[in-house]
Amino acid sequence: MAPAVAIVVAASVLVPLAWSAALNLWRTRRESDVGANVAKELVALGVHPGYKVARISPMANDYVWVHMLRATIVTEVDMQHTQEFWSSSPDQQDKILKTMAGTRSPCCGGTYSCGTDAARLA
Numbered sequence: 001m002a003p004a005v006a007i008v009v010a011a012s013v014l015v016p017l018a019w020s021a022a023l024n025l026w027r028t029r030r031e032s033d034v035g036a037n038v039a040k041e042l043v044a045l046g047v048h049p050g051y052k053v054a055r056i057s058p059m060a061n062d063y064v065w066v067h068m069l070r071a072t073i074v075t076e077v078d079m080q081h082t083q084e085f086w087s088s089s090p091d092q093q094d095k096i097l098k099t100m101a102g103t104r105s106p107c108c109g110g111t112y113s114c115g116t117d118a119a120r121l122a
Contacts, residue, residue, distance in 0.1 A: 034064075035064025039069050042065065052074045053066065053072065054074065056085060058083060
């Protein structure tokens with residue numbers, strides 16, 4: 001009886017986990033590769049391996065472009081304040097971008113800025 005109970009308990013935990021992982025994989029394969037697109041755009045703007053970058057993104061796990069570029073994030077707008085940044089006035093955005101540029105990180109990815117011209121890249 002005990003082995004049967006253990007199997008049922010294990011299945012009740014593992015089946016939902018496996019289903020969730022399969023669903024996430026399916027969704028990922030259907031979506032475009034945003035990280036690769038961000039990396040391509042930044043390469044076109046002159047970002048190269050070893051570049052120091054800044055990051056403005058509402059997501060905690062969108063670092064693919066950083067790894068693809070072999071760049072280093074040296075400053076970022078905290079993900080909890082990203083919407084605040086993009087909905088703030090152009091003057092406030094400019095002030096933040098100039099502060100970020102002071103860290104010698106001229107480009108931000110995810111959403112990006114090169115120089116002080118902010119734009120959403122992805």
